Amino acid sequence: MSNRLQPILPEHDTQEFWDGAKAGELRYQTCDACKGVVFTPRSHCTECGSTKLTTRASKGLGTVYTYSVVRQNRSPAFADLGAYAVAYVDLDEGFRMLTGIVGVGDPTKEVKIGMRVQVEFEPQDSGEYPVPVFRPA
């Protein structure tokens, strides 16, 4: 269990994403008009402005685009994590997501740009929404 900050809901753009997390799905959107991939979730396509979007479930596989290991965070929500890795992960379906990397011994040594990772839904003491994070695939 972990004590990460929870999303504050209801919120119009992100509710469906977090409902997905609760159902064990990593959700993203595609545009019916231009086929563009939309992430983070919105009610319009950032490529063409269309509001005809379809929500889809990702396979949850991706590649670390970049990362950092946070050694100091004054927010108590992260105190228990020690040094922890944050990253941008490029999902195979074509969207880039800010996330955390877990399941490594020493994040300062074992997280690498280009490494393949897989989503997992980390349950939280802090609330009902599990947080999608990634571990080495």
Add this chain to the structure above:
Amino acid sequence: MATQERAAAIVGIHEWPKRLDPGVSALQIKAQSIGHALEDAGLSWKDVDGLYDAGEGEGGGGLGLAPYLGIKPKVIDTTSVGGTSYEFHAAHAMRDIAAGRCNVAVLSYGSKAASQRIPIGTGGPRAGGSWQSNMENPYGTTLIANYAMVAHRHMHEYGTTTEQLAEISVATRAHAMRNPQAVQAMQDLNFADIREITIDDVVQSRMLADPLHLLECCMVSDGGGAIVIASKDVVKGTKKPPVWLIGSGEATAYKTNSNDITTSAGAQSAPVAFGQAGVKPSEIDIAMIYDSFTITVAVMLEDLGFCKKGEVGEYIKGGRLRWDNPDGPALNTDGGGLSSNHPGMRGIFLLLESARQLRGESTSQVEGAKLAVAHGNGGLLGATHCGGTVIMAAD
């Protein structure tokens, strides 16, 4: 240069001298700095007809600052884009003055970030419940971590090293040690070891967010200042040599599903500014570039066109950015955010030191300095940010 328009100039400046000042409010810093800057210009309170403000501090902005100051401006611009708000303000004042909308514009800044112990870089999350915060806050990405992710990607793509980035910290500390206000700042803010630093000092300093070390991160201070920008007709009667605003550009950049995180908004704003000014980066004497972190400067030197993308490590080696290196440009000759002041939104200091250099008043004066660029960054490099570029020329 011959075709350059010289419609507006910085004619008055003031930098709040203290970096830890529990005895004043942020608004008092703003108001008193405006008074000093007007005095510096030889102008009066009544001359001000343009107000530019980021709304920071304790009740500034379009509704707050004019009544506090007691002025009735004809132009009110409250563009608020984080730390580079002041480059945007200077750009807008230049445009508004050229269009005849106002003649004497003031911009000001005041912050108590150190007195109020605001943990800017390592602090808590965004205010909750928005489309952004709901996707970011669960991950604990500190402000520093956003910049660190840019640094990691830059290192991965181009082989950039901490030793190379450290050149930026070393040069700005050397400049700070020549600036009595910066030395006082480091004393007042309890810096452990107040001296010039080496590349090794930077590499050995504590890691805050991999790969960024403590000595690659700006300080948190109090501070502020003010700038008076006037039309060419007003300039004729001012006390100090004018510093002409000759080019500006503004842009935003943000995370998409495929953007290159190592390229900032500066890549869009700089060509516009240099184009308007009719000058090239290689002609610039003074580079005042927002040094929130080493990587910020590194990316922006590339994006401003001083060197190609990926080549900054090689470009800055050997102390190139020092005030006394003839290869130039001289970087952040006041000591920068790394070693002089960073009250949260540093953009105004980029303009202030540019003006001092082009007047011949810097504590690390570059002889014969004719051209300066101020480039600010507001928001988070690597995530959502704005970039503002202002090019200035000596009279």
